[in-house]
Amino acid sequence: MTLAIAAGSAILAALDLPVGTSLHALFIAPVSDSYGLSELALKSTPLLLCAIGLSVCYRAGIWNIGAEGQFVMGALAGGAIALVAPPLGVMTLPAMVTTGVIAGMGWAAIAAWLRTRYGASEILTTIMLNYIAVSLLTWAVHGPLRDPGGYSFPESALFESHALLPALTESSRLTVSTPFALLAVGALWWFLARTLPGYQIAVLGADSKAASFAGFSTTRLTWLVLLGSGAFAGFAGLSEVAGPVGQLTPHIAFGYGYTAIIVAFIGRLHPLGMLLASLLLALTYLGGENLQINTGISKSVTLVFQGLLLFFLLGCDVLIRYRVAGSNQPVAA
């Protein structure tokens, strides 16, 4: 963290920007009032939801990179219910949530099936499915789901109020998905420490030979973690469009699915760790926007800071676990 800020400052300095003001705009200003804090919670919610699902995959040694796609599919399918399904009245929202979760699971299921049936690397399939999901969303908002009264902008109509998640307070944009994410943190802790599947996932991730000796089914566990991850990402996507965004646009995902990977690793795959990490990464989003408004620096600087964080985390891990050895041992000749 310190290293990341130091390197970030160096970059800012190299760009001839006032380092102190910029850092203030990045990390302090966004959370200096209660509205800012609520925005922080709002941003961190989808990150945390996605990271929870991803962390379970990573604990099992399944490298799911597909939260982005699962997020988009949840948003798209759930949003489609709000836009085109026959009126369902009070059942609209439950139908949207269910559809969003199932769509996220379905998207992850493709990778699970390819992995368990054909041994296809889930890293590649989930990344490719991300692109397909985003393309589907783009097609939908340019075509069938475009707002007829929207002056040809690639956006859907705004959702009806009964298709929006209930707000938590009058003054903020927070919805019930934030307390749900906190609940999920507790549930994840319980799942990992106290349940059989949680234990089996840890065994599979630690040593597949031991898992096979114990008779745990790799196939079943692969399905379980990918479907679980898809469900969380799908719900996160749905709660974005049925929450702060309120419509489908081509840019709803905003890289949350990828940033959640960083959240999962900075949080050490630990429930509480990921809660803190999601706040930190959310701060980089808010700070980036703030910085752009205040100093005119592109908010791409957000991505730079996120990348620096992950880089230094992984780099320190390597240096802690391994000793740097010279290659000056005599080569036997």
Add this chain to the structure above:
Amino acid sequence: MGVPDESPHGVRIPRLELIGITRRYPGVLANDGVDLRIAPGEIRGLLGENGSGKSTLMRCIYGVEQPDAGEILWNGRQIRPMSPRVARALGMAMVFQHFSLIEPLSVMDNVRLYLDGIDGFDRPPAVMRESFLSLAESLDLPVDPLARVDDLSPGERQRVEVLRCLLLKPDLLILDEPTAALTPGEVAQFFKVLRTIADGGCSILFISHKLPEVRALCDQVTVLRRGKVTGHGIASVMSESELAVLLVGEETPVLPPARTPVGSGVLLDLDQLTGATNALDGLQMQPVSLQVRSGEIVGIAGISGNGQEHLNNLISGESAARTGRLSVAGRDMTRYGPARRYAAGLQIVPAERTHQGAIPAMSLADNLLLTNVHRYASRGLTLDREQLARDVREIIDSFDVRTPHQHASAGALSGGNLQKFLLGRALLDQPRVLICNHPTWGVDLRAAHAIHRRILEARSQGAAILLITEDLDELYLLADRIGALYSGRISPLRPTRELPLQELGLWMTGGGEMAGKAVA
């Protein structure tokens, strides 16, 4: 055996002569004053069990390791190969037991990598391929030089290994258990090729633990046991029983007092069982029929790599059954995986303590859980962590497991203590059937003694125990009936008191009862 170690070709300078080669590892004398002479064009067999020092000796000759004492004479000149590169330059070549080919590369790429940097082999690819092909043809060993190694059968890979060695025109070819991965037909053809090579003047050192093969191929044979040469002689003259005695020793270990069987019911019953994947690393596993009764220890001897892992996995359920039937305590378990079998009363002390039997990074409680999910997961979901902690404490206390503290990870335990813990795990719930794989391998004497005592206790409490081990002393100490595994086939079981060590030695190496039956 009194046969003087003179070349059959008369008095000539030996190609290779070893005088008093000694190599010490911490706690083990791997080679203890080994003498050996090999004449030009001779095929010499080197027999020995695992751990007898064969591989160490070869590594000393080939420059992988340096002997602590002794001399190596090469064509009469004293040498000390400091590396395989030096050994190769002198004219030695070695094919290791485990293939050293790079799988995603083509045959020719592998050949070129092997010869890279050696004088005289810096030739264009087309020329290299030409000489490779003409050598392959002259020996009648067809290989497609452009094929990728992953696509080749074990037999074909063997050919590539041998051919690339022969391109160097070596004076000595060392082969470490080269037939392990070959089918019987391939073995016969391979031997023909080796004789052709030897007729050309190249000496061959053939390491094996298969008596019939050594007798069929070699001129002379040298036997190693516990790091020492126990004898040598002319292979075709020595009988299999003579060789077996040199291999495993003369005296049958002292037998424990006769024990009366405790129960009578058959608790482990394998009936013509075969696995879904029956051919492993060139080993063709035969259908297994085996019964172990309550209160009985059945011992399976055998040199590792003859099907032990496969037998264990068939019983544990890690390998799915294809045909046949397996029951545990009278319940048909043929179609079930390991977890269900553990729940039915089967427990296993696996061959690999870490990376199979235990996960070093996890706590003892989590490792206890590994084979006891049925005991702690009520309704298959939540875990009873309190009960787990109590049981871990009980195992630590009653099995005298030395651990820093109760919450230590399994990796913090020494090998012997981890093994005691694993045995404690297996015995915690009074299993009906216990499979022990090499239970005292790499374990100090005190721990080994404690482990033996516990296994005998489990027997007297009525467990049916299958003991799979290479340790013959252990086998004679514990087992009520003994059989051997050789090339994927189990010999008949015989009461321990009616089975002299020599005969068991024969079974383990493919002689006696096992001769001619081992391969279908």
